[in-house]
Amino acid sequence: MTPRRLLPVLALLAAPPAAAQPKPDPADYLLPNDTLMTPFRDRVPILFVTRNQPGWDALPAFWTDATEDAVDPATGQKVTRKAVKIKVPMGLTTAPPVPPENPLTVEKWVLGKKLYYDKILSTDGTVSCASCHDPAKGFADGRKSSTGISGKLGPINSPTVFNAAYNKLQFWDGRAFTLEDQSQGPVGNALEMFGGKADPWEEAVARIRANPEYVKAFLAVFGHAPTRDAAAKAIAAYERTVLLGTGVQDRAEAAMRKRVVEEETGKFELKAADYAATLKAAFAAKDPALADLGLDPAKDAGKTDEVAARVLNGRTLFFNKARCSNCHTGDTYTDGGFHNLGVGATKDGELPLGEFGRYTRLPTGHKDPNLVGAFKTPGLRGLLQTAPYMHSGDEKTLEQVVDFYDRGGNVNPYLDEKMRDTAAEAAYLRNVAEGKPVDPAVRTFGPAKKPIIPLRLNLTPQEKADLVLFLKALNGDPLDPLVADPARFPGK
Numbered sequence: 383m384t385p386r387r388l389l390p391v392l393a394l395l396a397a398p399p400a401a402a403q404p405k406p407d408p409a410d411y412l413l414p415n416d417t418l419m420t421p422f423r424d425r426v427p428i429l430f431v432t433r434n435q436p437g438w439d440a441l442p443a444f445w446t447d448a449t450e451d452a453v454d455p456a457t458g459q460k461v462t463r464k465a466v467k468i469k470v471p472m473g474l475t476t477a478p479p480v481p482p483e484n485p486l487t488v489e490k491w492v493l494g495k496k497l498y499y500d501k502i503l504s505t506d507g508t509v510s511c512a513s514c515h516d517p518a519k520g521f522a523d524g525r526k527s528s529t530g531i532s533g534k535l536g537p538i539n540s541p542t543v544f545n546a547a548y549n550k551l552q553f554w555d556g557r558a559f560t561l562e563d564q565s566q567g568p569v570g571n572a573l574e575m576f577g578g579k580a581d582p583w584e585e586a587v588a589r590i591r592a593n594p595e596y597v598k599a600f601l602a603v604f605g606h607a608p609t610r611d612a613a614a615k616a617i618a619a620y621e622r623t624v625l626l627g628t629g630v631q632d633r634a635e636a637a638m639r640k641r642v643v644e645e646e647t648g649k650f651e652l653k654a655a656d657y658a659a660t661l662k663a664a665f666a667a668k669d670p671a672l673a674d675l676g677l678d679p680a681k682d683a684g685k686t687d688e689v690a691a692r693v694l695n696g697r698t699l700f701f702n703k704a705r706c707s708n709c710h711t712g713d714t715y716t717d718g719g720f721h722n723l724g725v726g727a728t729k730d731g732e733l734p735l736g737e738f739g740r741y742t743r744l745p746t747g748h749k750d751p752n753l754v755g756a757f758k759t760p761g762l763r764g765l766l767q768t769a770p771y772m773h774s775g776d777e778k779t780l781e782q783v784v785d786f787y788d789r790g791g792n793v794n795p796y797l798d799e800k801m802r803d804t805a806a807e808a809a810y811l812r813n814v815a816e817g818k819p820v821d822p823a824v825r826t827f828g829p830a831k832k833p834i835i836p837l838r839l840n841l842t843p844q845e846k847a848d849l850v851l852f853l854k855a856l857n858g859d860p861l862d863p864l865v866a867d868p869a870r871f872p873g874k
């Protein structure tokens with residue numbers, strides 16, 4: 383026990399009446415007592431089924447009651463028990479990774495969901511996770527930067543929890559590895575949930591232990607009293623089901639695969655006809671997803687072919703001329719990496735210390751100057767719900783984001799190589815070496831006068847608009863109310 387932890391323990395021991403006080407956790411090392419836990423056969427595991435797995439098509443809903451055969455590890459006996467199958471939305475081709483020490487069950491999910499929406503985690507009972515990651519605001523908060531406890535303004539934009547389960551690292555600077563690591567952060571953050579003086583988690587655990595309902599739930603799920611470790615696990619279990627997919631883009635890809643199989647050409651390539659087929663089906667179903675593309679389900683069926691061609695063009699730009707796929711790749715449109723786009727740079731191309739991003743978090747002995755001012759590539763699903771954009775929240779609209787990339791980001795000495803016109807930089811250096819004239823508008827940095835020339839995309843206004851339309855086509859279907867409605871729980 384560290385001295386910092388000892389202080390509140392001593393304070394608690396001194397405070398009468400002792401019986402009414404929750405006993406302080408002697409660390410987070412409580413071991414589970416099996417006899418207190420829900421028996422193996424009565425635990426209901428949550429199983430993810432992705433579109434490429436058998437049975438996906440037949441699942442009637444996101445959350446479907448089913449059964450599974452399992453072997454009780456304590457007795458070696460075969461049991462058939464209840465299970466819940468999650469129909470992973472289209473476009474997410476793998477199940478969210480689940481750490482082996484935190485198996486997903488319905489009881490744990492329910493507990494985690496309660497904690498996520500409960501202000502009990504904040505010192506003065508005013509802030510919950512949902513205050514800044516609100517399902518009604520795309521699991522973000524719609525602000526440039528977040529406001530936490532006592533109205534304190536944080537320094538950075540709240541990222542969405544949509545598909546955070548797939549993040550290789552959590553936070554804009556990647557300082558947490560998993561959702562379990564991440565969820566412990568806000569409780570101790572003086573700008574988010576913590577307004578006390580001693581140990582934030584000891585206090586939070588004490589508040590939870592004072593609530594008999596929670597104590598009961600923790601015993602059933604974890605076989606011991608509430609702890610920080612268990613709370614973090616439960617919250618992460620809930621977050622793993624905050625899955626967003628089945629956007630117009632995903633449906634068009636499915637339509638394409640169906641068409642290619644029928645045509646037997648083996649050429650898996652999107653055509654405008656695939657988008658048109660998707661939009662036609664959406665018009666027939668009066669699907670609200672049409673509004674994502676600015677289409678009125680009642681009136682705009684005549685625009686199908688035009689819009690289909692534009693979304694396809696936007697996609698082609700994304701993967702080619704606009705080079706977005708240099709960093710936004712894969713199911714959630716992120717490489718999971720860190721890049722300096724110059725978002726936090728001043729007009730003079732300087733990066734304030736607080737804007738060093740990933741560089742600050744790299745362990746001593748592993749500092750990489752290429753990652754000064756680099757922030758995590760965010761996923762691009764759900765953008766229509768998660769404005770404003772970038773870690774600074776500086777860009778209010780998708781049009782502004784595209785303009786930002788069109789000019790090559792913000793010039794600064796550490797601008798990512800993928801954002802730079804390296805050929806022009808080499809030519810500039812050659813001219814300098816040969817004593818030839820150089821463009822005086824080029825910005826140079828450091829004693830070596832290194833030129834930084836942003837890669838302009840030269841997109842036409844129509845191309846910009848089509849690219850934005852493609853980003854909107856990634857938005858995705860509304861989440862199942864069981865996940866997105868704070869008041870809904872299984873069986874109720």
Ligand code: HEC
Binds near residue numbers: 503509530541565
């Ligand atoms: C006061 C607002 C606030 C509260 C309360 C809050 N968060 Fe956050 N959350 C943020 C901000 C801001 C960031 C980004 C911080 C950073 O990257 O430095 C963040 C980051 C995250 C991330 C990382 C996402 C990513 O893409 O990297 C997750 C997941 C998350 N929060 C979940 C939670 C959970 C769970 C809780 C409750 C225990 C919570 N947050 C409480 C504002 C908040």
Ligand code: HEC
Binds near residue numbers: 758771774
């Ligand atoms: C060099 C890698 C790279 C390239 C190329 C790139 N991005 Fe990004 N993108 C990032 C990073 C990193 C961020 C976050 C930057 C920050 O906040 O400092 C980001 C942020 C965004 C955001 C904001 C998302 C949010 O939730 O805040 C959008 C939208 C976006 N990019 C779209 C695009 C589009 C469209 C293109 C192509 C025109 C593109 N990106 C090209 C790496 C890249």
